Amino acid sequence: MDKENRHHLWLTVPALLSIGLLFSAYGLFGWTSFYRATPGGLGVGGDFTFDNYLRIFGSWRELAVIGETLWISFALTMISLVIAVPMALVIARSPSRLVRSILLFTLAVTFLSGGVTRAYAWMVLLGNKGLINLALVHLGVIERPIRLVFNWLGVSISLVHFLLPFTVFTLVGAVKNLPLSVEEAARNLGATRMTTFFRVTLPLLSSGLVVAASLTYSLALSSFLFPLLLGGGRVRMVANHIYERLFVAYDIPFAAATSAVFLVLSFVVILGFAGLERLVRKVVVR
Amino acid sequence: MDKIQGSSLSLRRLDKYYDRFHVIRDVSLDVPPGSLLTLLGPSGCGKTTVLRMIAGFVASTSGEILVDGRDIAGLQPEARDTGMVFQNYALFPHMTAADNVAFGLRMRRLSKAEIVERVRDALDMVKLGALAGRYPSQLSGGQQQRVALARALVVRPKLLLLDEPLGALDRNLRDEMQAELRNLQRSLGITTVVVTHDQDEALYLSDWIAVLKEGRIEQFGQPLDIYDRPASQFVSRFMGIANLLPARVVGSVGSRVEIAMGGVRVAGWHPEGLAAGRDVQIAVRPTHVEVAAAIDPRDGFVGTVSAVAELGEKVVYQVDAAGTRFEAHASRMRSVRRHEPGATVKVVLDPDHTIVLER
Numbered sequence: 001m002d003k004e005n006r007h008h009l010w011l012t013v014p015a016l017l018s019i020g021l022l023f024s025a026y027g028l029f030g031w032t033s034f035y036r037a038t039p040g041g042l043g044v045g046g047d048f049t050f051d052n053y054l055r056i057f058g059s060w061r062e063l064a065v066i067g068e069t070l071w072i073s074f075a076l077t078m079i080s081l082v083i084a085v086p087m088a089l090v091i092a093r094s095p096s097r098l099v100r101s102i103l104l105f106t107l108a109v110t111f112l113s114g115g116v117t118r119a120y121a122w123m124v125l126l127g128n129k130g131l132i133n134l135a136l137v138h139l140g141v142i143e144r145p146i147r148l149v150f151n152w153l154g155v156s157i158s159l160v161h162f163l164l165p166f167t168v169f170t171l172v173g174a175v176k177n178l179p180l181s182v183e184e185a186a187r188n189l190g191a192t193r194m195t196t197f198f199r200v201t202l203p204l205l206s207s208g209l210v211v212a213a214s215l216t217y218s219l220a221l222s223s224f225l226f227p228l229l230l231g232g233g234r235v236r237m238v239a240n241h242i243y244e245r246l247f248v249a250y251d252i253p254f255a256a257a258t259s260a261v262f263l264v265l266s267f268v269v270i271l272g273f274a275g276l277e278r279l280v281r282k283v284v285v286r
Numbered sequence: 287m288d289k290i291q292g293s294s295l296s297l298r299r300l301d302k303y304y305d306r307f308h309v310i311r312d313v314s315l316d317v318p319p320g321s322l323l324t325l326l327g328p329s330g331c332g333k334t335t336v337l338r339m340i341a342g343f344v345a346s347t348s349g350e351i352l353v354d355g356r357d358i359a360g361l362q363p364e365a366r367d368t369g370m371v372f373q374n375y376a377l378f379p380h381m382t383a384a385d386n387v388a389f390g391l392r393m394r395r396l397s398k399a400e401i402v403e404r405v406r407d408a409l410d411m412v413k414l415g416a417l418a419g420r421y422p423s424q425l426s427g428g429q430q431q432r433v434a435l436a437r438a439l440v441v442r443p444k445l446l447l448l449d450e451p452l453g454a455l456d457r458n459l460r461d462e463m464q465a466e467l468r469n470l471q472r473s474l475g476i477t478t479v480v481v482t483h484d485q486d487e488a489l490y491l492s493d494w495i496a497v498l499k500e501g502r503i504e505q506f507g508q509p510l511d512i513y514d515r516p517a518s519q520f521v522s523r524f525m526g527i528a529n530l531l532p533a534r535v536v537g538s539v540g541s542r543v544e545i546a547m548g549g550v551r552v553a554g555w556h557p558e559g560l561a562a563g564r565d566v567q568i569a570v571r572p573t574h575v576e577v578a579a580a581i582d583p584r585d586g587f588v589g590t591v592s593a594v595a596e597l598g599e600k601v602v603y604q605v606d607a608a609g610t611r612f613e614a615h616a617s618r619m620r621s622v623r624r625h626e627p628g629a630t631v632k633v634v635l636d637p638d639h640t641i642v643l644e645r
Contacts (some may be wrong), residue, residue, distance in 0.1 A: 181376035184343055187363040188370045189390035189441065199389075203380050 033256035044252055052257035066262055069238040070269070072152070073220035076159050080167040080216050081209060083160070088171035089201075093180070107165040115162070119229040122158045123149055126230075150232025158226045167216045174208025206280045214273030221266050238262045290476045292320030293354045293444040295340075300349035302335060302501075310335055311501045313349070317494050320475040322468075324488040327498035328524070333481045334449060336498070340479060341447055342366045353444050364393070369438030370447040373454070375430045377422040383409065383433045384418040390441035408440035409433075411470070428459045435467075439474070446471070446478040452487060464490055485525055489513060497521050515557070519643055522569035527641075528613040529570040535560045535642070543642045548608025550587050553637035560642065567643045574639035575614035577603050577625055578632045586634035587612070591625050607633050 033053070036046035056062045087103060094100050110118070125131050126148035133145035148154055182204065186196040202209075224239035231240070238258070245255035295317050302310035310332050317323045325333035338344040340351055342363035351359045358366050369390075377386050384405050391401045409415045412432035422430055431451070438446060451467065452460045468491055471478050482488055488495050489509045497504045497512060497520075505517045516522040519530055533547040538559035545554050545568060554568055580588060589607020596602075596618060603614040603625065612633050625631050 179374065179376065181372045181374060182378060184341075184363070185370070185372060185376040185378070185437075186389065187343075188341060188368060189437070190364045190393035191389075192362075192364055195393070200378060 029256050030260050032253050033260050035253050037251045037253055052254050056257055056261055065236055065241045066238055069221060073217055076156060076163060076220045077213050077217045079160050080163045081213060084164060084167035084171050087168050088175045092172050092175035107168055110165050115225045119158060119226055122230060126154050149230055150234060152235055154230040155227050155235045158230050159220060159223055162226060163216050163219055166219055167212045170212035170215055171208055174205055178204050207277060210273060210277040210280055214270055218270055290442055290474050292475045292477045294319045295445060295477055296352040298350040300339060301347045303347045309501045313503055315496055315506050319477055321493035322471055322478040322491055323494045324480045324482060324492040325496050325498060326482060326488045328483055331498040332501040333498050337447055337449055337479060337481045341368050341370050367443050368445045368447050369441060369443035371434045371438050371451055373449045375434040377430055377433055379422050382419050382421055383414060386433055387437045387440050404440055408436040412436045427454055446476050448480045450481055497524060516569060516641060519567055527569045527571050529575060531568050531610050533566055533568045535562050535564045535566055537562045545642060548587060550608060552585055552635055554640035554642040555638060556642040565645055567645050569641040569643055570635050571639060572613045572615040574636040575612055576634040577605060577614045577616060578634050580630045580632050582632045584634050586632040588632050591627050591629045591631055594627055605631060605633050
């Protein structure tokens, strides 16, 4: 290594410092998970112990929260993908500028408006006396308002709304890389639109689909605000659970242990996605 | 592969508007079964649009596309029974060469045994039998094109459609593929439409050529017709006629027209003859312009050689005469007298190849 290069290494110091700072915060939080909360206070003390972890793995309730979060995030990811694929195709391919602009604008607005604003907007729409229920009752579709909010349904609706722009924008790039002529070749050889979509378009998009899915999934896993506001206390995802441990039960070590377990599980899932992406790339796109 | 029963192709008054842009204007032509039609023109002339209209990827605003007398203009692409080779080949990257070729047969729900046999035949036909298991990314450009050709032909389509088939290949490969394509098309007897901007390619491949300009057929005819008897300045220029010069009609007998240019009278050709006094343009290929000695007894324009360039097999002269500049090509191989720059010479035009164009 010559002098010039060694000199450049100094440029990484600010980045290393900030990353180091962030990770040491994680590390410190993680370290507390091996101790006990001091009674009645915010402190941490006692001997080094695996108790907190044993409590998590010994309790169905604790495991259920984690399992439910993993499962619901997966379901939300799939729903987002199903909606996002046609949207991305239209945004990337529609010959009408107007159609593209409207779709992009709608998604961008979702990005721009804050989470709290959006959560309350959904309450207004989905509440018992909300717009949707009023309309349905008025039209005679239902007799009494149905519960659309303060349950998993409301949380899922608002979360899909939150996740969709990320999924769509990730996919638009993949669709744009897909040459139209390949699909035309399929049609020319006798494939219907439907067959072309399943035999050519989807396989060639699969790598992009996996990338979009892993991004969507990691965002869904870390949901906090929407389950908090639209869950009405009945819906709890891991982030909410950790929050409660911290600020309601003041049990910092236990919250830290839950975080650690969840972090590791999330990493495993994301690594799984990365592996899947490599596999798909190898099998489908050569 | 067996010989294909060729289909006739007729375009009747095809029109296409994109919003207010009239991109294809009243295109009509007929080609007999088994022949090769080339749509020739510069980029933006609408040739690819016409091809895509035949394939069904672009909807025509009005007009008919008749294959064996049946109008296919309203059908979906998959129902048209055409085989298209795309400019970038558009092979399925996630399938092997064999699977690419088999795709159309699978869509037609043929039996497994028949698919295997026909795929093998088709790949053998394009000399790629040994590479059946390769993926497109493992094939060279020329090999990819062969796969695309086999994929289009294996379904025995009514029409073979080729979009700039040789455009992406380097020169040697292009000459080789050109000959191969022509032989294959002839031996299969499949009616074929080729899009190209290369007039040499068009002349080599075609039975019929339609020269397009701004969405309209500028001239439709057999290759040598178009080469020898261009019908407009545009076609003349496009077919490489470098001398396009103004003149005036003195009189005509049949298709032989006498014209005056810079005080000198020469003869030219126009299909119907033209009335005296009309301002016209003459088109003469440089190979039909002879640079003769000044004392030559024939009718011609006395002038001065302004430049001489020796290019491989030909000598290119620039001669200033009759108030304009002529380009003349002489063979370098024959031992004709060389004229030096500044020399006084006589420019003699071949009357049979001096085309008189209306202005």
